[in-house]
Amino acid sequence: MTNAIFQMAELLARLPGIGQRTALRLTFHLLKAPEEYLQKLGEEIATLRERVCPCSECRNLSQGDPCEICSDDGRDDSVICIVESVPDLWAIENSGAFRGRYHVLHGMLSPLDGIGPGELKIDLLAARVAKSGTRELVVATRSSVEGEATAMLIRHVFEGRDVKISRIASGIPHGGELEYSDKMTLGRAFEGRREI
Amino acid sequence: MTNAIFQMAELLARLPGIGQRTALRLTFHLLKAPEEYLQKLGEEIATLRERVCPCSECRNLSQGDPCEICSDDGRDDSVICIVESVPDLWAIENSGAFRGRYHVLHGMLSPLDGIGPGELKIDLLAARVAKSGTRELVVATRSSVEGEATAMLIRHVFEGRDVKISRIASGIPHGGELEYSDKMTLGRAFEGRREI
Numbered sequence: 001m002t003n004a005i006f007q008m009a010e011l012l013a014r015l016p017g018i019g020q021r022t023a024l025r026l027t028f029h030l031l032k033a034p035e036e037y038l039q040k041l042g043e044e045i046a047t048l049r050e051r052v053c054p055c056s057e058c059r060n061l062s063q064g065d066p067c068e069i070c071s072d073d074g075r076d077d078s079v080i081c082i083v084e085s086v087p088d089l090w091a092i093e094n095s096g097a098f099r100g101r102y103h104v105l106h107g108m109l110s111p112l113d114g115i116g117p118g119e120l121k122i123d124l125l126a127a128r129v130a131k132s133g134t135r136e137l138v139v140a141t142r143s144s145v146e147g148e149a150t151a152m153l154i155r156h157v158f159e160g161r162d163v164k165i166s167r168i169a170s171g172i173p174h175g176g177e178l179e180y181s182d183k184m185t186l187g188r189a190f191e192g193r194r195e196i
Numbered sequence: 197m198t199n200a201i202f203q204m205a206e207l208l209a210r211l212p213g214i215g216q217r218t219a220l221r222l223t224f225h226l227l228k229a230p231e232e233y234l235q236k237l238g239e240e241i242a243t244l245r246e247r248v249c250p251c252s253e254c255r256n257l258s259q260g261d262p263c264e265i266c267s268d269d270g271r272d273d274s275v276i277c278i279v280e281s282v283p284d285l286w287a288i289e290n291s292g293a294f295r296g297r298y299h300v301l302h303g304m305l306s307p308l309d310g311i312g313p314g315e316l317k318i319d320l321l322a323a324r325v326a327k328s329g330t331r332e333l334v335v336a337t338r339s340s341v342e343g344e345a346t347a348m349l350i351r352h353v354f355e356g357r358d359v360k361i362s363r364i365a366s367g368i369p370h371g372g373e374l375e376y377s378d379k380m381t382l383g384r385a386f387e388g389r390r391e392i
Binding site: 004005007008011012015016017022025026027028029030031035037038039040041042043045046047048051052061062063085086087090 | 218225244
């Protein structure tokens with residue numbers, strides 16, 4: 001088989017969600033794409049790591065250090081939202097639901113997978129909270145065993161310190177059907193009910 | 197938002213079948229991928245066009261000219277299979293159903309889209325057939341209006357010349373359910389019935 005084409009498809013097929021067929025289809029698409037686009041795409045992929053670095057303050061991934069959020073003066077310094085990953089940070093940013101600072105853990109507590117407080121660099125968060133005037137930590141990890149364990153860890157670490165620890169609400173999603181909600185979600189929704 | 201990440205996602209989202217969300221997911225995957233892989237993928241994309249060229253004999257896309265199939269001595273020179281595209285050629289090759297030579301049209305006859313015999317470079321095929329001892333042309337274009345029109349064009353071009361023109365069969369696919377087959381497919385299946 002044609003080597004360069006096959007080789008390209010093989011590389012693309014290593015990406016998540018891209019099978020052999022899609023990889024070949026993409027390769028043939030690339031063969032017809034403008035030369036300029038190929039050059040740009042190729043270069044950006046090859047240099048992606050150089051251009052993106054972790055923020056030394058919050059561990060967000062960004063083009064500069066400190067990241068765009070940490071260097072933004074218009075944000076609320078008193079609240080830090082703790083997230084599992086950069087995509088989660090982006091999702092929250094895009095929702096406009098939060099205007100404080102962030103802290104990215106790059107994972108969740110999972111002792112069975114060897115991920116403990118050290119791997120999550122909780123000490124970095126603790127130091128940050130100690131030096132800044134943080135009044136609240138909002139734990140926005142997902143509602144799963146690991147997500148809850150991470151929230152518990154953070155509560156434990158900051159116990160007795162003058163900082164409020166909160167957890168984002170878990171329940172029926174906006175517009176979601178009660179009929180098709182799973183038991184856990186319904187359980188959480190009742191547990192988290194509020195007086196109106 | 198983080199520029200380098202966003203920019204990368206934008207480029208990836210231009211590929212067929214890759215939406216904004218998938219593009220972002222792929223970007224975050226790339227950020228975690230081995231540096232070596234990023235370098236290789238980037239370089240191969242940027243240089244893809246240089247490394248792939250059309251075969252001057254059959255118009256297949258390959259790393260060399262003539263292509264691997266044209267330079268393979270072990271194939272049947274008397275039959276040429278005419279295909280619409282390189283992916284179609286690959287599909288036939290992978291099936292092992294054909295061991296002759298190929299000719300890639302890079303399109304199908306479609307006068308409304310401005311694709312006539314000139315665009316398909318039918319003269320190149322005619323010259324090839326004239327100089328080599330081709331005895332049969334198997335038209336393997338798809339079973340559609342354009343595919344059939346292309347087959348008719350080829351029959352017309354080689355009319356009165358000492359070469360047999362055949363068409364691959366159209367019918368119920370292997371293992372396909374008659375119950376769910378469309379009218380056209382059933383029609384073709386009956387039309388092409390053979391005595392057993």
